[in-house]
Amino acid sequence: MLYSEKVMDHFSNPRNVGVIENADGIGEVGNAKCGDIMKIYLKIEGDRIQDVKFNTFGCGSAIASSSMATELIKGKKLSEAQELTNKAVAEALDGLPPHKIHCSVLAEEAIQAAISDYYQKQKK
Numbered sequence: 224m225l226y227s228e229k230v231m232d233h234f235s236n237p238r239n240v241g242v243i244e245n246a247d248g249i250g251e252v253g254n255a256k257c258g259d260i261m262k263i264y265l266k267i268e269g270d271r272i273q274d275v276k277f278n279t280f281g282c283g284s285a286i287a288s289s290s291m292a293t294e295l296i297k298g299k300k301l302s303e304a305q306e307l308t309n310k311a312v313a314e315a316l317d318g319l320p321p322h323k324i325h326c327s328v329l330a331e332e333a334i335q336a337a338i339s340d341y342y343q344k345q346k347k
């Protein structure tokens with residue numbers, strides 16, 4: 224089979240879909256080649272990610288990657304979330320086909336972008 228059961232599960236039943244109003248950090252990234260876009264919203268309390276939601280306009284693997292990535296960082300410390308790699312996301316999904324690895328990269332980048340947005344806003 225091309226996709227793991229976990230990928231299929233997170234694709235057909237994605238966790239944490241949506242928008243957080245007044246989010247503390249927002250990250251939006253896209254992949255120019257496939258045109259897919261991913262947006263991550265963070266609610267931060269102290270040094271913890273209290274809530275996280277995503278909106279992904281993209282392929283099934285991108286949706287599954289966003290879903291898994293948000294599950295992996297929910298309730299975690301910011302410092303832990305910063306260490307999340309696309310490899311960890313792909314592994315948690317029991318793997319992605321080689322030509323779909325960039326979809327998990329999008330998830331890593333979107334989370335990093337949302338965290339830097341949060342730090343930027345803190346500085347102001």
Ligand code: FES
Pocket residue numbers: 254257258259281282283284285323325326329
């Ligand atoms: Fe581009 Fe999946 S094909 S994010």
